[in-house]
Amino acid sequence: MKRLVTVVGVLGLLALMSSIRLGISQAGENDAKDIVDTASAAEQFKTLVKAVEAAELVDTLKGKGPFTVFAPTDEAFAKVPKEKLEALLKDKKALTAVLTYHVVPGKVMAADVVKLESAKTAQGKPLKIVVKDGKVTINGVNVVKTDIVCKNGVIHVIDAVLLPPEDK
16 A cells, blocks of 8 residues: 555656646747747857848847748858858848848748748748758758747758849
8 A cells, every 4th residue: 555655646746747847848938039039049040140130130030920931050151152241241232132032921830841832032032942852952952950939930940041033
């Protein structure tokens, strides 16, 4: 009988601990960061955050949304020739066009992306989406991490900077 009471007591304690953890987890979800704060907190998006600040898009991407951001890493920005990147950071209109080409209005999770062939960006031009051998590319750029959920949307990490097609 004593052993049964001990087992029931341990099970009760485990149940209590689980419910406490669930409560913390749910509270954490309610306090989720927006897209800008999430990117700022990550070590891999320093250049992206600097570009968003230079283009004065911080308030927009902190807004209600929802937004889907295909976020290039610092390594992705390093692939852009230094002179071109510096010039882009100084040209607010061109920088805004490039950055908004990485944003799709709405919250498009990975499970939704794989069902699409294209998605219209906030910049106005569409992105071409290809799913092959279980991998997703956006305009030929690899999606390397998906579904970083933020309170105003979602971030998908890409390994190169997307450049919008030039107007003809």
